[in-house]
Each structure stands twice: as structure tokens, then as C-alpha cells.
Amino acid sequence: MTAHRARLTEIDIRRLIKATDDDERASAAHKLCRSIDRVHLDEADREAAQKIIRVLANDAAELVRRALAVTLKSSDLLPRDVARQLAADIDSIALPVIGSSPAFSDEDxxxxxxxxxxxxQVAIAARPSVSRDVSEVLGGLGCEQAVRTLASNDNADISETTLGTVIDRFGNTPEIVAALAYRQVLPLEITERLVALAGEAVREHLISRHAVAPETAILLSGYARERATVDLIDQAGASADLETFMAQLNARKALTASLLLRALARGRMSLFEYGIAELAATPHSRAWLMVHDAGPLGLKAIYDRAGLPPRLFQAFRAGVDTWRQLSAEGADTSGESFRERMLERFMTQRPNAPRDDLAYLMERLDQPAQPAGRTLAA
Known part of the structure; x- marks a missing residue:
């Protein structure tokens, strides 16, 4: 401890000892604690400082103990036994220490x-870091506000099991569902459960923030009925492996004729090709030949093999023919402008498609173009 700091500390100690007024002693305690926390202490000085801290922690005046708690709440100078003592004090003294002190063990x-x-509980949930073990106890026993605070704390290490426990306990509480959804990292299974519980705005965040794993996008389509703000067809654009994506859709019984017709009408030819190949249990290369190069009967053959509804075949035929015509005209099939032209021309043919699908496509015509990063190669 420097000579200047030592003299300052000695003056403040005398002031603290001589002061009879609580306010004056609290002010002296604050200054003393701030002084010893800011200076480098060797081992002997540190022991002396901690003796002073223990004296302050036992002071009869609430103001003095509060000055100690507030000033040294984040200091590594505060001994563990003193931190525990202050944590058992009244809230105005305990909460600053509970919320910040590094002196506590997880068990404490x-x-x-x-x-x-x-x-x-709320103070612990808001700490600068919360360990996995502490998060587990909070998730299982904490009050609603503490759990909401924990969920909002991205510096809290929360296991997938604890996240599941929180959803089990508070899945009907929108504020907690939203707090979980806005965490920086979420396991897939937790994301899927939140999609089922969240409102539209939170669902949209889950999709955009977490880059939408195909499984999540597939699940979302069930809740959104393929027409929500977040569109499964658009989300397919985030998948680098359409073959796997289609297999996952099919496994969840989400690879429907409706989905493929909507994708085709919007110029998503690759999605259509991989989708019909999956339904027909045919390699994509063979499906591509039957759709594009196998004459007038190729499309019908793979369509029937895929088990798609006969009544919709002419609508699919119109979609494939429209795509071919635009492609023959030299249109860039990978651009968003092509999607718009494709959809406009398809709709002018008055396709014999289900009413819900036509309504969906009309809505898409009215929406602005998607950013370039959301397109899917044809």
C-alpha cells in the first residue's frame, strides 16, 4: 500500500472510530472501502483490510453495513464469510452482494x-454469470420473475434439461416464453417447443435468429398452416441440402401436394424436383429427367408414382410449362424478379388449384420481393 493511500486509510479509520452519527460513519465507511478496493494490496495489507471489513460488517448501523455492501459488492476483497453474513442481512444490504459478489460458491x-x-432469487438470476448448477436450481424452484430474469440473462449457463423444466413450469407464461426465445443459443428441441407456444412475432424471431434448422422450419409449417408470416418455402432457401430437407419434410408428413404446388408456382423448381423425387422414392437425377426431358408423359409418370392427387395434375403441368417458357425466353431463373414473373404468369392461366393455395399465391403477389439472401436456386 502506498504511503499516500496508507495515510488516507488511517485518517478514515480514525474518522470512522470517532464518528457518533450514523450518516457520518456510513460516509467514512464508504470512503474507506472505496480507498482500499482501488489500491494494490500485498498479503499483509489485504489481511488488514479484511479485518476492517469484518468490523464494518458487524456495525450496528444499517447505513454502515449498506455502505460496505454497495461499495464492495463486486470486489474480490470481500471474504466469503462476510459475503454470507451480508447475504443474511436485510434486503437493502443483502441484494447488492447477492447480485454481484464473486465471493459466493455455487453452493452458497x-x-x-x-x-x-x-x-x-431474482438477484441471483441477474448475476453477471450464473453457473449451470445454480441455473438448474433456479429453473426448478425459482419464482416466476426469477425464472424470467434467468431466461433473459445470456450469461447464464442453462442446460437443455433446465430449459425444458422452465417450459414445463411456465410454458403458459408469454413473457418467459419470449425471454427463452430471445436467448442467443437454443437447442433444437427447445426451439421446437417454443415455436409451439410462442406468438407470431416470437416465432418469426426464432426462425430468423436461429437461422432456422430445417426441422424447425418444418415444425413451424404445421402451426402456420404454410401461410404464416414466416414461410416454409422461403425457409427452404436456407438449406444447403435440399435432398435431406425434403426427406425431413416427408418424415413429418409435411411434404404435401399443396406445398409443392406453391413452391412450383413461385418458381422454386429445385424444391419441386427434390420434393417429387422424395415422394416417388427416385434419385433426383432421374426425377429431373422425367420432369424436364422425358417428353409429355415423363412428368405424369413421376407425378403418379409420387402419389400426388390426380385432380391437381393440370395445375402442376401448368407450373412446369410456365417455368420452361420463361427459361426458354432467357430469364435468369435464380433471381427474385423471375419468381415474380413466374407467379404472375402462372396465375393468369387460372390454374385449377385449391382455394387456399390460390389465396396464398395471391398474397405472395402482393408482398414485396424478398432480399437476395433469401432466394433459392432453381
């Missing part, structure tokens, strides 16, 4: 959570 923090004070 879990003990505080189990004691049941909601405000203290």
Missing part, C-alpha cells in the same frame, strides 16, 4: 435460492 447461491425469497 443455491442455498439462497432454496430459502425461497423471491427478490433474492
Amino acid at each position: 447461491l443455491m442455498e439462497i435460492v432454496r430459502a425461497g425469497s423471491s427478490v433474492r
Whole structure:
């Protein structure tokens, strides 16, 4: 400790000892704690400082103990036994220390959570870092506000099991569902459960923030009925492996004639090709030949093999023919402008498509073009 700091500390110690007024002693305690926390201490000085801290922690005046708690709440100078002592004090003294002090062990923090004070649980949930073990106890025993705070704390290490526990306990609480959804990292299974519980705005965030794993996009289509703000056809554009994506759709019984017709009408030829290949249990290369190069009967043959509804074949035929015509005219089939032209021309043919699909396509005509990053190669 430097000579200047030592003299300053000695003056403040004398002031603290001589002061009879609580306010004056609290002010002296604050200054003393700030002084010793800012200076480098050798081992002997550190021991002396901690003796002073223990004296302050036992002061009869609430203001003095609060000055200690607030000033040294984040300091590594605060001994563990003093931190535990302050944590057992009244809230105005305990909460600053509980919420910040590095002196506590995980066992200390879990003990505080189990004691049941909601405000203290919230303070722990908001700490600069929360370990996985502490998060587990909070998730299982914490009050609603503490769990919401924990879910909002991206510096909290929350296991998938604990996230599941939180959803089990508070899945009907929109604020907690939203807090979980806005975490930086979420396991796939948790994302899927949240999609089922969240409102539209939160669902949209889940899709955009988490780059939408195909499984999540597939699940979303069921809740959105393929017409929600977040569109499964658009989300397919994020998949680098359409063959796997289609297989996953099919496994979940989401690879429907409706989905393929909507994709085709919007110029998503690759999605259509891989989709019909999956349904027909045919390699994509063979499906491509039957759709494009096998004469007038090729499309009908693979369409029937895929088990798609006979009544919709002419609508699919119109989609494939429209795509071919535009391609023959030299249109760039990978651009968003092509999607718009494809959809416009398809709709002018009055295709014999289900009413819901036509309504969906009309809505897409009215929407602005998607950013370039959301396109899917034809």
C-alpha cells in the first residue's frame, strides 16, 4: 500500500472510530472501502483490510453495513464469510452482494435460492454469470420473475434439461416464453417447443435468429398452416441440402401436394424436383429427367408414382410449362424478379388449384420481393 493511500486509510479509520452519527460513519465507511478496493494490496495489507471489513460488517448501523455492501459488492476483497453474513442481512444490504459478489460458491447461491425469497432469487438470476448448477436450481424452484430474469440473462449457463423444466413450469407464461426465445443459443428441441407456444412475432424471431434448422422450419409449417408470416418455402432457401430437407419434410408428413404446388408456382423448381423425387422414392437425377426431358408423359409418370392427387395434375403441368417458357425466353431463373414473373404468369392461366393455395399465391403477389439472401436456386 502506498504511503499516500496508507495515510488516507488511517485518517478514515480514525474518522470512522470517532464518528457518533450514523450518516457520518456510513460516509467514512464508504470512503474507506472505496480507498482500499482501488489500491494494490500485498498479503499483509489485504489481511488488514479484511479485518476492517469484518468490523464494518458487524456495525450496528444499517447505513454502515449498506455502505460496505454497495461499495464492495463486486470486489474480490470481500471474504466469503462476510459475503454470507451480508447475504443474511436485510434486503437493502443483502441484494447488492447477492447480485454481484464473486465471493459466493455455487453452493452458497443455491442455498439462497432454496430459502425461497423471491427478490433474492431474482438477484441471483441477474448475476453477471450464473453457473449451470445454480441455473438448474433456479429453473426448478425459482419464482416466476426469477425464472424470467434467468431466461433473459445470456450469461447464464442453462442446460437443455433446465430449459425444458422452465417450459414445463411456465410454458403458459408469454413473457418467459419470449425471454427463452430471445436467448442467443437454443437447442433444437427447445426451439421446437417454443415455436409451439410462442406468438407470431416470437416465432418469426426464432426462425430468423436461429437461422432456422430445417426441422424447425418444418415444425413451424404445421402451426402456420404454410401461410404464416414466416414461410416454409422461403425457409427452404436456407438449406444447403435440399435432398435431406425434403426427406425431413416427408418424415413429418409435411411434404404435401399443396406445398409443392406453391413452391412450383413461385418458381422454386429445385424444391419441386427434390420434393417429387422424395415422394416417388427416385434419385433426383432421374426425377429431373422425367420432369424436364422425358417428353409429355415423363412428368405424369413421376407425378403418379409420387402419389400426388390426380385432380391437381393440370395445375402442376401448368407450373412446369410456365417455368420452361420463361427459361426458354432467357430469364435468369435464380433471381427474385423471375419468381415474380413466374407467379404472375402462372396465375393468369387460372390454374385449377385449391382455394387456399390460390389465396396464398395471391398474397405472395402482393408482398414485396424478398432480399437476395433469401432466394433459392432453381
